[in-house]
Amino acid sequence: MLTLKQTRRLRTLLLGTLAWLVALALFFPILWMILTSFKTELAAFASPPELWFRPTLENYLHIDERSDYFHYAWNSVVVSFGSTLFGMLLAVPAAYSMAFFETRRTKGTLLWMLSTKMLPPVGVLVPIYLLFKQFGLLDTKTGLVIIYTLINLPIMVWMVYTYFKEIPRDILEAARLDGATAAQEICRVLLPIAKGGLASTVLLSLILSWNEAFWSLNLTSSSAAPLTALVASYSSPEGLFWAKLSAVSTLACAPILVFGWLSQKQLVRGLSFGAVK
Amino acid sequence: MKTRLVPVLMASAIAMSSTAWASTTVTIGTVNNGDMVRMQKLSAEFEKTHPDIRLDWVVLEENVLRQRLTTDIATEGGQFDLMTIGLYETGLWGARGWLTPMENLPASYDVDDIFPSVRDGLSVDGTLYGLPFYAESSMTYYRKDLFEAAGLSMSEQPSWDQIREFAKTLNRPEQEQYGICLRGKAGWGENMALVTTLANAFGARWFDEAWHPEFTGPEWTRAITFYTDLLGQYGPPGASSNGFNENLALFNSGKCALWVDATVAGAFVTDPSQSEVADAVGFALAPKEVTAKGAGWLWSWALAIPSSSDAKDAARAFAVWATSKEYSELVAERYGIAAIPPGTRLSTYRNEAYMNAAPFAAVTLTSLERADPNDPTLKPVPYTGIQLVSIPEFQSIATQVGKLVSGALSGSLSVPQALKSAQAVSEREMKRARYIK
Numbered sequence: 001m002l003t004l005k006q007t008r009r010l011r012t013l014l015l016g017t018l019a020w021l022v023a024l025a026l027f028f029p030i031l032w033m034i035l036t037s038f039k040t041e042l043a044a045f046a047s048p049p050e051l052w053f054r055p056t057l058e059n060y061l062h063i064d065e066r067s068d069y070f071h072y073a074w075n076s077v078v079v080s081f082g083s084t085l086f087g088m089l090l091a092v093p094a095a096y097s098m099a100f101f102e103t104r105r106t107k108g109t110l111l112w113m114l115s116t117k118m119l120p121p122v123g124v125l126v127p128i129y130l131l132f133k134q135f136g137l138l139d140t141k142t143g144l145v146i147i148y149t150l151i152n153l154p155i156m157v158w159m160v161y162t163y164f165k166e167i168p169r170d171i172l173e174a175a176r177l178d179g180a181t182a183a184q185e186i187c188r189v190l191l192p193i194a195k196g197g198l199a200s201t202v203l204l205s206l207i208l209s210w211n212e213a214f215w216s217l218n219l220t221s222s223s224a225a226p227l228t229a230l231v232a233s234y235s236s237p238e239g240l241f242w243a244k245l246s247a248v249s250t251l252a253c254a255p256i257l258v259f260g261w262l263s264q265k266q267l268v269r270g271l272s273f274g275a276v277k
Numbered sequence: 278m279k280t281r282l283v284p285v286l287m288a289s290a291i292a293m294s295s296t297a298w299a300s301t302t303v304t305i306g307t308v309n310n311g312d313m314v315r316m317q318k319l320s321a322e323f324e325k326t327h328p329d330i331r332l333d334w335v336v337l338e339e340n341v342l343r344q345r346l347t348t349d350i351a352t353e354g355g356q357f358d359l360m361t362i363g364l365y366e367t368g369l370w371g372a373r374g375w376l377t378p379m380e381n382l383p384a385s386y387d388v389d390d391i392f393p394s395v396r397d398g399l400s401v402d403g404t405l406y407g408l409p410f411y412a413e414s415s416m417t418y419y420r421k422d423l424f425e426a427a428g429l430s431m432s433e434q435p436s437w438d439q440i441r442e443f444a445k446t447l448n449r450p451e452q453e454q455y456g457i458c459l460r461g462k463a464g465w466g467e468n469m470a471l472v473t474t475l476a477n478a479f480g481a482r483w484f485d486e487a488w489h490p491e492f493t494g495p496e497w498t499r500a501i502t503f504y505t506d507l508l509g510q511y512g513p514p515g516a517s518s519n520g521f522n523e524n525l526a527l528f529n530s531g532k533c534a535l536w537v538d539a540t541v542a543g544a545f546v547t548d549p550s551q552s553e554v555a556d557a558v559g560f561a562l563a564p565k566e567v568t569a570k571g572a573g574w575l576w577s578w579a580l581a582i583p584s585s586s587d588a589k590d591a592a593r594a595f596a597v598w599a600t601s602k603e604y605s606e607l608v609a610e611r612y613g614i615a616a617i618p619p620g621t622r623l624s625t626y627r628n629e630a631y632m633n634a635a636p637f638a639a640v641t642l643t644s645l646e647r648a649d650p651n652d653p654t655l656k657p658v659p660y661t662g663i664q665l666v667s668i669p670e671f672q673s674i675a676t677q678v679g680k681l682v683s684g685a686l687s688g689s690l691s692v693p694q695a696l697k698s699a700q701a702v703s704e705r706e707m708k709r710a711r712y713i714k
Contacts, residue, residue, distance in 0.1 A: 042551055045526030047453075066314065125348060133354050217341055218348065221304050221356045222333040233336035236309040237466070238521055238541055240529075240551060 030253070037247035041240035059247035067230055069251060076226040077255075078141050079216075080209035083148030087205055088198070090149070091156035096186055098157070099164035100172060110161065113154040121214050132219055141224045144216060148209045155208070156201055163197030164190065199266035203259075210256045227252040301591040304333045307361040308342055308578070311544070312411050312618045316599055319607055323598050330591045339466070350375045350583050358586040359596055362407060364398045364577045368667050371399075371406030377582040377589055379405040379596070386597055390622050394648050395577050407579030408600040411541065412620030414563070414573040414644035415474060415664075416637070418528060418536040418546055421559040423447050423454075434562035434569060437478060437503060440535060444511035447534035456511030458533035459504070462520035463683035465675035470574055470664040471537065472682055474563060476500040477571025480655040483666050483703075488659055488712040490703035492678075492696045502692050505685050517687035529553060537563055539576070540644055541619060543637025560640040562647075571653035573644040574664035577620070620645055670710045677702045 002010065036044050038055035063069065098106050128147070129138075137143030167190065175189045191198065213228040220229060231252050234245045260267070307313050313336070320332050335357070337345060342361070349356045350370065362370070370376050382388050388396070391409060399407040417440070419431055427446050432439070444456030460471040473483070481496035491497060508516045513527055521538060525545055528536045529552040536542075549555040563573035580596040582589055598604060602624060605617045615634040617625055619641055625631055626642045635641075653663040660666040665675070678699045685695035707713050 040551075042526070042529060042553070045523075046530065047527075047532075066317070126352065129348055129352050129354060133352060138354060138356055217337065218345060221306070221335045225335070229335075229337075232338050232341055233309055235338035236522070237339040238310045238539065239545065240522060240526060241309065 030257075033246045033253075034250050036243055037250045039243050039246075041243045044243040044246065045240060059244045060251075062244055063234075063248050063251065067233070067248075069230070072225060072227045072230040072252075073255065075141060075144075075220075075224055076210055076228075076252075079144040079148060079224070079226055080206050082141070082145040083152065083209050084202055084205040086145060086149045087152050087156045088160075088202060090153060091160050091201070092186060092191075092198075094157050095160035095164050096182075096190065098161050099167075100169065110158065113157060117151075117154055125218060128215075129218065138219060139221045139223050139225075143219055144224055144226070147215050147219065148212060151212070151215070152205045152208055156205055159201040159204070160194070160198065163194045163201075166197075167193055196266060199263070203263055203267050207256060207260065300329045300331075301588050302331045302333055303358045303588050303591045303595055304335060304356060305359045305361075305595070306335045306337065306342055306346055306357045308339050309336050311616075313361065313578075315608060315612060315616065316410070316604075319604070319611065320595070320599070322607060323595060327591075327594060330594065332595065346583075350585065353585040355583075355585040355587060357583055358588040358592040359580055359582055361410065361578050362581050364395075364575065364579070365662070365665050365667065365671070367399045367407040367579055367581055368401055368661075369669055370581070371401040371404070375584055376406040377584055377586070377593075379408055379582075379593070382597060386601060387624075390602070390624050392621060392623060392645055394575055394645060394650065395621060398575060398577060398650055399579050407577075407581040408596045409577045409579045409621040410600055411618035412575070412577035412645065413539045413541040414575055414620070414641065414648045415471070415538060416540050416543075416563050416573060416640050416644050417561040418538070418542065419443070419559045419561065420447075420531075420534050420554060420557055422554075422557040423534050424559065431559060431561050434572070435564050437475065437507075437564045437566045440537075440564050441503075441507050441511075444507065444535055448511040453532055455513040455527070455533055457507060457535040457537075458513060458519065458524040458527050459508050459516070459537060460520055460524065461508060461512075461517040461683055461686050462523070463517075463676075463679040464520070465665070465672055465679055467520045467679065468683055468686075469675045469679040470576075472501070472504060472679075473664040474572055474574050475504055475566075477654040477663065478564060478566040478568060479503070480567045482654045482656055482658050484659060484707075484712075486657055486659050488707055490700055490707065492700040492703065497696055498692065501682060501685060501696060504682075505692055508686060509688075517683045539574075540637065540641040543635065543641060544615060544619070547615075547636060558636075560637045562640060562644055568655040569647070570649070570655060571663045573648055575645070575648035575650055576664070668710075668712075670706050670712075674703045674706045 037059055038057070039050070039053055040056055040058070043050055043053050098110065132138045132143055137146070171189060171193070172185055175185050180188065211228065213232065216226050216228045217232055220226070231245070231248050234241055234248045307317075317334055317336070324330065324332060343366070346357065346360050346362065348354070367376070371378075388405070392412060395409050395412045396405065399405055399409060417431070417435060424431060424443075429443055429446060431443075435443070440457065446456075447454065448456030460468045462468055476497060479496050479500035481494065481500050482491055484490055513519065513532065519527070521542070524533065524536055524538060525542055527533050528546060531554050543560065546552050546558045547555050552558075565572045580599060582592045582596065586592055600621065602622065605622065605625060608617050613634070614628075614631050617631060619625070619635075619638070626638060632638050648663060650661045650663050660668060665671055681690060681695040681699050681702070684690040685692050690698070704713070
C-alpha cells in the first residue's frame with residue numbers, strides 16, 4: 001500500500017515522463033530535420049532510416065555557394081517585425097475600443113474579422129495580385145508587410161481583446177478620474193498591465209509571419225523574397241534533395257526558434273494570462 | 278528581455294530598404310534540378326561578357342513555379358523576363374500570345390541542330406516559342422549484375438510482359454530487393470506520365486477522334502490491371518507514394534532490379550557519388566506491348582520570354598547563350614562532358630567523347646528519335662502529346678485520373694471502379710469545355 005507521499009511522488013514522476021514524451025514527440029520532426037541536414041542525399045533516403053551516420057557539412061556548403069542566405073533572412077526579419085509592429089499599432093486601439101466601449105455590434109464585428117481567416121487564400125490571389133501590380137507592390141517588402149499585417153490582424157485583435165477584457169474597468173476609471181486621456185490610458189495603464197499578453201501576441205504574429213509561405217511565394221520574386229521562398233527553391237522535381245532541403249529548413253527555422261526559446265517566459269506568461277483570477 | 282522587445286520592433290520597422298538596380302535586370306523563374314543549378318552557377322560567365330545585364334534568379338518547386346508563372350502571365354504582372362516552362366505549357370501559352378516568338382535567332386545558334394521532335398513540341402504553327410534547355414524521353418534501367426547472376430538477358434526494347442517475367446524472377450523482398458520500381462505517386466507529371474506511356478503501349482488512348490474519353494475500354498482496363506498487378510506483386514512497399522525522386526533513391530541504393538523512368542536519370546544512376554550501383558546499370562528502350570508507339574515519353578524544359586517582359590532583348594540574349602553549343606562546351610569544360618544538358622542538340626550525340634562518357638546516351642538518342650507526339654499510340658488520336666494531351670483541360674483531368682489510378686494501386690479502389698470514375702471525371706470536364714455534348 002502506497003503512502004500519500006509516495007502516491008504524489010509517483011504521480012509527479014508519471015506526469016513528468018508523459019510531459020517529456022509529448023515534448024519529444026513534438027520536437028522529433030525538428031530533430032529529424034536537423035539530423036537529415038548533416039546526411040548525404042543517399043543517406044537521407046536510406047530505408048530503414050540511419051540513426052548513426054558520418055555527419056557532413058556538404059549541404060550547408062552547397063547552400064552557402066548557391067544562395068545568399070542573409071539576403072533572404074534579412075527580408076524575413078524586416079517583413080515579420082514590420083508587419084507585427086503595424087499590426088499591433090492597429091490591433092491595440094481596436095481591441096481597446098471593443099473591450100471597453102462595447103456596442104451591440106462588437107461581437108458581430110469580432111466574428112466577422114475572424115471569418116476572413118476562413119477564406120482560402122488562393123481564392124483572392126488574382127485580385128490581390130492585380131492590386132499589387134497596380135500599386136507597384138509586387139516583389140517589395142512593403143507589399144509583404146501590408147499583406148502580413150492584414151492576414152494576422154484578426155488574430156491579433158482577438159488576442160489583445162481577450163487580454164484587455166481581463167483588466168478591471170475600475171482601473172481605467174481611476175485613471176480617467178486622474179485626468180488621463182485615451183492615449184494615456186492605453187500607454188500608461190493598459191499596456192503595462194497587459195504586457196505579458198501583448199508579448200505573446202507579438203510573438204505569435206512574428207512566428208506566423210516568419211513561417212508564411214503562400215503569399216511570399218506568390219507576391220515576391222527576388223528582391224523581397226523571404227526565407228520561405230529560399231526553402232521552396234530547394235525542392236526538386238528530378239534529383240535527390242531531402243538533405244539540402246533539411247539544411248536550408250534548419251537555417252530558416254533557426255532564428256525564430258532561438259527567438260522563441262529566449263522569449264518563452266513571456267510567451268507562457270502571456271498565454272496563461274487571466275487563467276487564474 | 279521584455280523591455281528589449283520594443284526597440285527591436287522599432288528598429289525592424291525602420292529597416293525597410295530598397296533594392297539595387299542595374300541597367301537591365303533579367304528575372305529568371307526556374308525549377309531546381311542539377312542542370313538548372315549548373316546554369317545558375319555558370320551564368321556568371323554570361324554576366325562577364327554582358328556587363329549591362331544583371332540576372333536575378335527565382336528558383337521554385339515545379340508546381341509552385343507553374344502556378345506562379347500562370348498567375349503572372351495571365352495578369353501581365355511582368356515579374357519574370359525569362360522562365361523555365363515545359364513542353365506542355367509552351368504550346369498552349371504560345372498559341373494564346375502569352376509568349377514572345379523566338380525569331381531571328383543568330384546563325385551561330387544553329388536552330389536546325391535541335392532535335393526535330395523537341396523543336397516541333399515547342400512551336401505553334403511553325404513558330405518557336407521556347408528554346409530547349411534539356412529534353413528527355415523515358416527508358417528502362419536494369420541491374421546488369423542481377424540479370425547476369427539470374428541468367429537473364431535484356432533486349433533492345435523489351436515488352437511489358439517480358440518486364441513482368443524479369444521482375445518476378447528478381448523480386449526478393451526478404452533481401453529488400455524488389456523486382457520493379459515504377460511511379461505510383463498521383464500527379465499528371467508523376468504517375469500519369471508513366472501510366473500513359475504504358476497505356477499507349479497497350480493500345481489505349483485518352484480520347485477517340487471525337488474527343489470521347491476511353492477509360493472504360495478494354496485497352497485501359499488491361500493496361501491498368503497489368504500496372505497494378507505488376508507493381509503490387511513485385512514493387513516496393515508503399516509504391517503508390519513513390520514518384521521520380523523516391524524511385525531514384527531506391528534504385529541508387531540497390532533496391533530495384535528494374536526501373537522505367539526519365540532518360541535524365543541516366544546521369545544520376547551512373548554517378549558513383551550518389552549511386553551504389555553506378556557500375557552495374559544497363560539501359561534499354563521503354564517497354565512496348567501491342568505497339569511500340571508512344572512507349573517512351575517526350576518532355577523538355579525550355580526557356581521562354583513572356584510577352585509582358587520589359588527586358589525582352591536581354592532575356593533573349595541569355596536564353597540563346599544558355600541553350601547554345603557554346604554553353605554545352607562550357608559545361609563540358611567545367612563539369613565533365615557527361616554533364617552536358619541532354620536531349621536537345623543532335624551535335625551532342627554526334628560527339629564521340631560524349632557518347633563514350635555517357636553510357637546511357639545511345640538509348641537516350643534512340644528514345645528521342647522515336648518519340649513522336651503526333652502519333653502516340655496504335656489508333657488515331659485528335660491530340661498531340663505522348664504522355665500528355667496538349668489541351669488546357671488536360672492538367673485538371675489528369676490530376677484527378679492520377680489520384681484514381683494511385684488509389685487502384687494502393688488497393689483503396691478496384692481497377693474497374695477507378696476507371697469508371699476516371700471516365701466520369703473526364704467526360705464531365707470535356708463536356709464542360711464543350712469538346713463533346
